[in-house]
Amino acid sequence: MQSRREWFKSSIGLGGLMMTPSILTAEEIKKYNPRPLSDIVKLSSNENPYGPSEKVRNAIVDSFEDACRYPYEYILKLQNILAKKHDVSPESIVITGGSNEALRVTGLAVADQGGEIVAGKPTYLALMSYAEAWGGKINWVPVDSNKGYDLVEIQKNINEKTKMVFIANPNNPTGTLLEKSSLSKFCEGVSEKTLVFCDEAYYDYINEPDYPSMDYLVRQEKDIIISRTFSKVYGMAGLRIGYMVLKPQLADKLFGEYSPYGRNKIMAQTNVLAVAAAIEALKDKDFYAFSLKKANEEKDKIYKLLDYLGLKYVESSTNFVFFESKKHIDILSKEMLDKGVRIGRPFPPFYEWCRISTGTSQEVDRFVSAMLDIYS
Ligand SMILES: Cc1ncc(COP(=O)(O)O)c(C=O)c1O
Incomplete structure:
Protein backbone atom coordinates (compact mmCIF):
# COMPACT_ATOMS: atom_id res chain seq x y z
CA MET A 1 0.00 0.00 0.00
CA GLU A 54 28.93 29.63 -19.04
CA LYS A 55 29.21 33.02 -20.73
CA VAL A 56 30.19 34.69 -17.48
CA ARG A 57 32.75 32.00 -16.68
CA ASN A 58 34.32 32.52 -20.11
CA ALA A 59 34.41 36.28 -19.51
CA ILE A 60 36.17 35.70 -16.19
CA VAL A 61 38.79 33.48 -17.80
CA ASP A 62 39.42 36.09 -20.50
CA SER A 63 39.74 38.83 -17.89
CA PHE A 64 42.70 37.09 -16.22
CA GLU A 65 44.71 38.87 -18.93
CA ASP A 66 43.85 42.13 -17.18
CA ALA A 67 44.31 40.93 -13.62
CA CYS A 68 47.79 42.50 -13.39
CA ARG A 69 46.04 45.88 -13.67
CA TYR A 70 44.26 47.87 -10.97
CA PRO A 71 40.53 47.66 -11.53
CA TYR A 72 39.67 51.38 -11.88
CA GLU A 73 39.22 51.70 -15.62
CA TYR A 74 37.27 48.43 -15.73
CA ILE A 75 35.04 49.67 -12.92
CA LEU A 76 34.49 52.86 -14.89
CA LYS A 77 33.19 50.82 -17.84
CA LEU A 78 30.74 49.01 -15.56
CA GLN A 79 29.70 52.31 -13.99
CA ASN A 80 28.80 53.61 -17.44
CA ILE A 81 26.75 50.51 -18.25
CA LEU A 82 24.89 50.69 -14.93
CA ALA A 83 24.36 54.44 -15.33
CA LYS A 84 22.51 53.68 -18.59
CA LYS A 85 20.49 50.88 -16.95
CA HIS A 86 19.32 53.20 -14.16
CA ASP A 87 19.21 56.35 -16.30
CA VAL A 88 21.54 58.30 -14.01
CA SER A 89 25.02 59.80 -14.39
CA PRO A 90 28.09 57.52 -13.95
CA GLU A 91 28.99 59.55 -10.84
CA SER A 92 25.72 58.28 -9.30
CA ILE A 93 26.97 54.68 -9.40
CA VAL A 94 29.27 53.42 -6.63
CA ILE A 95 30.64 49.91 -7.18
CA THR A 96 31.23 47.92 -4.00
CA GLY A 97 32.53 44.53 -2.85
CA GLY A 98 29.09 42.90 -2.80
CA SER A 99 26.20 45.08 -1.68
CA ASN A 100 27.32 44.24 1.85
CA GLU A 101 30.13 46.75 1.48
CA ALA A 102 27.56 49.34 0.42
CA LEU A 103 25.47 48.57 3.50
CA ARG A 104 28.44 48.58 5.86
CA VAL A 105 30.05 51.82 4.68
CA THR A 106 26.65 53.49 4.81
CA GLY A 107 26.21 52.19 8.37
CA LEU A 108 29.58 53.68 9.29
CA ALA A 109 28.85 57.00 7.58
CA VAL A 110 25.50 57.34 9.36
CA ALA A 111 26.78 56.25 12.79
CA ASP A 112 29.42 58.95 12.67
CA GLN A 113 28.63 61.53 15.37
CA GLY A 114 25.84 59.45 16.91
CA GLY A 115 23.34 58.74 14.18
CA GLU A 116 19.94 57.14 14.66
CA ILE A 117 18.41 54.77 12.14
CA VAL A 118 14.79 53.64 11.93
CA ALA A 119 14.41 50.08 10.58
CA GLY A 120 11.78 47.36 10.45
CA LYS A 121 12.41 44.11 12.34
CA PRO A 122 13.28 41.48 11.24
CA THR A 123 15.31 42.62 8.27
CA TYR A 124 18.76 42.28 6.72
CA LEU A 125 21.15 43.49 9.39
CA ALA A 126 24.44 44.47 7.70
CA LEU A 127 23.86 48.23 7.71
CA MET A 128 22.42 48.40 11.23
CA SER A 129 25.06 46.04 12.71
CA TYR A 130 27.85 48.28 11.42
CA ALA A 131 26.11 51.44 12.56
CA GLU A 132 25.59 49.98 16.04
CA ALA A 133 29.16 48.78 16.32
CA TRP A 134 30.33 52.34 15.62
CA GLY A 135 28.04 54.01 18.12
CA GLY A 136 24.83 54.46 16.15
CA LYS A 137 21.42 53.77 17.66
CA ILE A 138 18.70 51.73 15.96
CA ASN A 139 15.04 52.39 16.42
CA TRP A 140 13.45 49.03 15.58
CA VAL A 141 9.84 48.86 14.38
CA PRO A 142 8.24 45.38 14.38
CA VAL A 143 6.74 44.09 11.12
CA ASP A 144 2.94 43.97 10.91
CA SER A 145 0.73 40.89 11.35
CA ASN A 146 1.38 39.88 7.70
CA LYS A 147 5.15 40.10 8.29
CA GLY A 148 5.38 43.18 6.03
CA TYR A 149 6.99 46.48 7.01
CA ASP A 150 4.67 48.74 8.98
CA LEU A 151 5.29 51.95 7.06
CA VAL A 152 2.90 53.97 9.22
CA GLU A 153 4.74 53.00 12.42
CA ILE A 154 8.12 53.54 10.77
CA GLN A 155 7.05 57.03 9.78
CA LYS A 156 5.81 57.75 13.32
CA ASN A 157 9.23 56.79 14.67
CA ILE A 158 11.11 59.36 12.63
CA ASN A 159 12.20 62.29 14.81
CA GLU A 160 14.77 65.07 14.86
CA LYS A 161 17.55 62.59 15.74
CA THR A 162 16.81 60.27 12.80
CA LYS A 163 19.60 60.22 10.23
CA MET A 164 18.28 57.40 8.05
CA VAL A 165 15.39 55.02 7.42
CA PHE A 166 16.32 51.55 6.17
CA ILE A 167 14.02 49.49 3.96
CA ALA A 168 14.84 46.18 2.25
CA ASN A 169 12.21 45.60 -0.41
CA PRO A 170 11.62 42.70 -0.94
CA ASN A 171 12.61 42.08 2.65
CA ASN A 172 14.88 39.37 4.04
CA PRO A 173 14.03 37.09 5.95
CA THR A 174 10.29 37.57 5.37
CA GLY A 175 10.27 37.71 1.54
CA THR A 176 7.54 40.36 1.64
CA LEU A 177 7.04 43.05 -0.98
CA LEU A 178 5.53 46.43 -0.17
CA GLU A 179 2.50 47.59 -2.13
CA LYS A 180 4.05 49.72 -4.86
CA SER A 181 2.17 52.98 -4.40
CA SER A 182 2.58 52.94 -0.61
CA LEU A 183 6.32 52.37 -1.03
CA SER A 184 6.63 55.22 -3.55
CA LYS A 185 4.61 57.58 -1.39
CA PHE A 186 6.62 56.60 1.67
CA CYS A 187 10.00 57.09 -0.02
CA GLU A 188 8.94 60.37 -1.64
CA GLY A 189 7.72 61.78 1.69
CA VAL A 190 10.40 60.43 4.00
CA SER A 191 13.29 61.45 1.73
CA GLU A 192 12.16 65.06 2.26
CA LYS A 193 12.82 64.62 6.00
CA THR A 194 15.74 62.22 6.23
CA LEU A 195 17.91 59.89 4.19
CA VAL A 196 16.24 56.69 2.90
CA PHE A 197 18.20 53.52 2.13
CA CYS A 198 16.34 51.11 -0.11
CA ASP A 199 18.02 47.70 -0.38
CA GLU A 200 16.89 46.13 -3.67
CA ALA A 201 18.98 42.92 -3.50
CA TYR A 202 15.94 40.82 -4.51
CA TYR A 203 14.36 43.33 -6.91
CA ASP A 204 14.71 40.99 -9.91
CA TYR A 205 12.61 38.28 -8.26
CA ILE A 206 9.52 40.51 -8.05
CA ASN A 207 6.82 38.88 -10.17
CA GLU A 208 4.51 41.90 -10.29
CA PRO A 209 4.81 43.63 -13.69
CA ASP A 210 6.06 47.24 -13.73
CA TYR A 211 7.00 47.26 -10.07
CA PRO A 212 9.12 50.40 -9.73
CA SER A 213 12.70 50.56 -8.51
CA MET A 214 13.14 53.53 -6.21
CA ASP A 215 15.95 54.66 -8.56
CA TYR A 216 13.50 57.20 -10.04
CA LEU A 217 13.92 59.20 -6.84
CA VAL A 218 17.67 59.40 -7.44
CA ARG A 219 16.83 60.96 -10.81
CA GLN A 220 14.65 63.45 -8.93
CA GLU A 221 17.68 64.22 -6.71
CA LYS A 222 16.02 63.04 -3.50
CA ASP A 223 17.98 61.92 -0.42
CA ILE A 224 17.83 58.23 -1.23
CA ILE A 225 20.31 55.40 -1.75
CA ILE A 226 19.47 52.24 -3.70
CA SER A 227 21.63 49.13 -3.39
CA ARG A 228 21.76 46.20 -5.81
CA THR A 229 23.82 43.02 -6.00
CA PHE A 230 25.18 40.51 -8.50
CA SER A 231 24.99 37.80 -5.81
CA LYS A 232 21.41 36.68 -6.29
CA VAL A 233 19.77 36.42 -9.71
CA TYR A 234 23.17 36.54 -11.48
CA GLY A 235 24.58 33.72 -9.33
CA MET A 236 27.83 35.47 -8.41
CA ALA A 237 27.77 35.57 -4.59
CA GLY A 238 31.39 34.44 -4.28
CA LEU A 239 32.72 37.12 -6.60
CA ARG A 240 31.69 40.02 -4.34
CA ILE A 241 30.24 42.75 -6.46
CA GLY A 242 27.31 45.06 -5.92
CA TYR A 243 26.61 48.78 -6.21
CA MET A 244 24.73 51.81 -4.99
CA VAL A 245 22.73 54.34 -6.97
CA LEU A 246 22.53 57.81 -5.40
CA LYS A 247 22.87 61.44 -6.39
CA PRO A 248 26.53 62.48 -6.75
CA GLN A 249 26.35 65.25 -4.10
CA LEU A 250 25.14 62.75 -1.52
CA ALA A 251 27.82 60.24 -2.56
CA ASP A 252 30.49 62.99 -2.24
CA LYS A 253 29.29 63.75 1.28
CA LEU A 254 29.04 60.17 2.53
CA PHE A 255 31.73 58.32 0.64
CA GLY A 256 34.34 60.90 -0.43
CA GLU A 257 34.60 62.95 -3.59
CA TYR A 258 34.22 61.33 -6.99
CA SER A 259 37.32 60.42 -8.94
CA PRO A 260 37.96 57.86 -11.66
CA TYR A 261 39.88 55.90 -8.98
CA GLY A 262 36.78 55.57 -6.82
CA ARG A 263 35.54 57.35 -3.73
CA ASN A 264 38.08 57.15 -0.90
CA LYS A 265 35.69 55.91 1.81
CA ILE A 266 34.75 52.84 -0.23
CA MET A 267 37.27 50.27 0.95
CA ALA A 268 37.16 47.04 -1.05
CA GLN A 269 35.47 48.25 -4.25
CA THR A 270 35.94 45.10 -6.30
CA ASN A 271 38.29 43.33 -8.67
CA VAL A 272 38.86 42.98 -12.40
CA LEU A 273 37.43 39.45 -12.61
CA ALA A 274 34.20 40.38 -10.84
CA VAL A 275 33.77 43.45 -13.05
CA ALA A 276 34.21 41.41 -16.23
CA ALA A 277 31.72 38.89 -14.84
CA ALA A 278 29.18 41.61 -14.02
CA ILE A 279 29.43 43.20 -17.47
CA GLU A 280 28.82 39.83 -19.13
CA ALA A 281 26.06 38.87 -16.67
CA LEU A 282 24.09 41.99 -17.57
CA LYS A 283 24.12 40.85 -21.22
CA ASP A 284 23.24 37.20 -20.51
C1 LIG B 1 18.44 42.04 1.68
C2 LIG B 1 19.87 41.73 1.39
N1 LIG B 1 20.69 42.73 1.08
C3 LIG B 1 21.97 42.53 0.82
C4 LIG B 1 22.52 41.27 0.86
C5 LIG B 1 23.99 41.14 0.64
O1 LIG B 1 24.35 40.57 -0.52
P1 LIG B 1 25.78 40.73 -1.15
O2 LIG B 1 26.72 41.32 -0.16
O3 LIG B 1 26.18 39.37 -1.54
O4 LIG B 1 25.57 41.65 -2.31
C6 LIG B 1 21.71 40.17 1.17
C7 LIG B 1 22.28 38.82 1.23
O5 LIG B 1 21.66 37.84 1.52
C8 LIG B 1 20.35 40.42 1.45
O6 LIG B 1 19.53 39.42 1.78
Missing part, protein backbone atom coordinates in the same frame (compact mmCIF):
# COMPACT_ATOMS: atom_id res chain seq x y z
CA GLN A 2 1.14 3.54 -0.74
CA SER A 3 2.25 5.50 2.32
CA ARG A 4 0.74 8.93 2.97
CA ARG A 5 4.13 10.37 2.09
CA GLU A 6 4.30 8.55 -1.25
CA TRP A 7 0.71 9.50 -1.99
CA PHE A 8 1.57 13.17 -1.35
CA LYS A 9 4.57 13.12 -3.62
CA SER A 10 2.72 11.59 -6.53
CA SER A 11 -0.65 13.29 -6.01
CA ILE A 12 0.61 16.85 -6.21
CA GLY A 13 3.24 16.23 -8.79
CA LEU A 14 6.22 16.27 -6.49
CA GLY A 15 6.88 12.63 -7.28
CA GLY A 16 7.75 13.47 -10.85
CA LEU A 17 10.19 16.10 -9.78
CA MET A 18 11.71 14.33 -6.81
CA MET A 19 14.55 11.87 -6.77
CA THR A 20 15.35 12.49 -10.41
CA PRO A 21 19.12 12.49 -11.05
CA SER A 22 18.79 15.78 -12.89
CA ILE A 23 16.02 17.43 -14.80
CA LEU A 24 18.50 19.51 -16.79
CA THR A 25 19.91 18.49 -20.16
CA ALA A 26 23.68 18.24 -20.61
CA GLU A 27 23.56 21.50 -22.57
CA GLU A 28 21.67 23.27 -19.77
CA ILE A 29 24.14 21.99 -17.19
CA LYS A 30 26.98 23.48 -19.23
CA LYS A 31 25.20 26.79 -19.74
CA TYR A 32 23.73 27.31 -16.29
CA ASN A 33 26.27 25.56 -14.05
CA PRO A 34 24.14 24.05 -11.26
CA ARG A 35 26.10 23.37 -8.08
CA PRO A 36 26.65 19.66 -7.40
CA LEU A 37 24.61 17.88 -4.75
CA SER A 38 26.65 17.75 -1.54
CA ASP A 39 26.29 15.65 1.62
CA ILE A 40 24.94 18.65 3.47
CA VAL A 41 22.66 20.71 1.28
CA LYS A 42 23.12 24.37 2.24
CA LEU A 43 19.84 26.25 1.85
CA SER A 44 20.64 28.86 4.48
CA SER A 45 22.09 31.90 2.67
CA ASN A 46 19.75 32.62 -0.25
CA GLU A 47 22.44 31.87 -2.80
CA ASN A 48 21.48 31.13 -6.38
CA PRO A 49 22.26 27.42 -6.97
CA TYR A 50 23.05 28.17 -10.61
CA GLY A 51 25.83 30.22 -12.12
CA PRO A 52 27.99 31.90 -12.89
CA SER A 53 26.70 31.10 -16.36
CA LYS A 285 19.44 37.46 -20.66
CA ASP A 286 19.08 33.70 -21.14
CA PHE A 287 20.72 32.89 -17.79
CA TYR A 288 18.75 35.65 -16.07
CA ALA A 289 15.43 34.21 -17.30
CA PHE A 290 16.50 30.68 -16.37
CA SER A 291 17.48 31.78 -12.84
CA LEU A 292 14.08 33.35 -12.25
CA LYS A 293 12.16 30.44 -13.75
CA LYS A 294 13.98 27.92 -11.56
CA ALA A 295 13.54 29.98 -8.38
CA ASN A 296 9.80 30.21 -9.08
CA GLU A 297 9.52 26.46 -9.76
CA GLU A 298 11.26 25.56 -6.52
CA LYS A 299 9.24 28.10 -4.55
CA ASP A 300 6.05 26.49 -5.90
CA LYS A 301 7.31 23.09 -4.80
CA ILE A 302 8.01 24.44 -1.31
CA TYR A 303 4.54 26.08 -1.16
CA LYS A 304 2.88 22.77 -2.10
CA LEU A 305 4.78 20.98 0.63
CA LEU A 306 3.86 23.58 3.23
CA ASP A 307 0.19 23.53 2.15
CA TYR A 308 0.21 19.76 2.51
CA LEU A 309 1.79 19.95 5.97
CA GLY A 310 -0.54 22.75 7.02
CA LEU A 311 2.34 25.11 7.81
CA LYS A 312 1.75 28.83 7.24
CA TYR A 313 4.12 30.74 4.98
CA VAL A 314 4.58 34.19 3.51
CA GLU A 315 4.17 34.56 -0.28
CA SER A 316 7.69 35.44 -1.29
CA SER A 317 9.04 37.94 -3.81
CA THR A 318 12.54 36.52 -3.42
CA ASN A 319 14.49 33.27 -3.85
CA PHE A 320 13.54 31.95 -0.39
CA VAL A 321 10.44 31.18 1.69
CA PHE A 322 9.71 32.10 5.32
CA PHE A 323 7.39 29.60 6.99
CA GLU A 324 6.01 28.78 10.41
CA SER A 325 7.89 25.78 11.76
CA LYS A 326 5.64 25.36 14.83
CA LYS A 327 8.73 24.35 16.76
CA HIS A 328 11.80 26.29 17.89
CA ILE A 329 14.10 26.98 14.96
CA ASP A 330 17.09 25.60 16.92
CA ILE A 331 15.31 22.25 17.26
CA LEU A 332 14.28 22.15 13.60
CA SER A 333 17.80 23.17 12.52
CA LYS A 334 19.26 20.17 14.33
CA GLU A 335 16.68 17.78 12.95
CA MET A 336 17.19 19.06 9.41
CA LEU A 337 20.97 18.93 9.68
CA ASP A 338 20.72 15.29 10.76
CA LYS A 339 18.92 14.73 7.47
CA GLY A 340 21.53 16.63 5.47
CA VAL A 341 19.87 20.05 5.09
CA ARG A 342 21.14 23.34 6.50
CA ILE A 343 18.32 25.87 6.99
CA GLY A 344 18.32 29.58 7.90
CA ARG A 345 19.35 30.89 11.31
CA PRO A 346 16.90 32.23 13.94
CA PHE A 347 15.26 35.57 13.10
CA PRO A 348 14.08 37.09 16.37
CA PRO A 349 11.36 37.51 17.45
CA PHE A 350 10.12 34.72 15.12
CA TYR A 351 11.74 31.76 16.83
CA GLU A 352 9.12 29.36 15.45
CA TRP A 353 9.66 30.38 11.86
CA CYS A 354 12.19 29.13 9.35
CA ARG A 355 13.76 30.62 6.21
CA ILE A 356 14.58 28.21 3.42
CA SER A 357 16.39 29.19 0.23
CA THR A 358 15.48 27.78 -3.16
CA GLY A 359 18.20 25.39 -4.31
CA THR A 360 18.54 23.13 -7.30
CA SER A 361 15.64 20.78 -7.86
CA GLN A 362 17.57 17.94 -6.20
CA GLU A 363 18.48 20.07 -3.21
CA VAL A 364 14.87 21.14 -2.66
CA ASP A 365 13.81 17.49 -3.01
CA ARG A 366 16.17 16.72 -0.13
CA PHE A 367 14.48 19.46 1.91
CA VAL A 368 11.01 18.13 1.00
CA SER A 369 11.94 14.59 2.04
CA ALA A 370 13.41 15.78 5.33
CA MET A 371 10.32 17.87 6.08
CA LEU A 372 8.01 14.95 5.30
CA ASP A 373 9.99 12.74 7.67
CA ILE A 374 9.92 15.34 10.44
CA TYR A 375 6.33 16.59 10.12
CA SER A 376 4.28 13.64 8.78
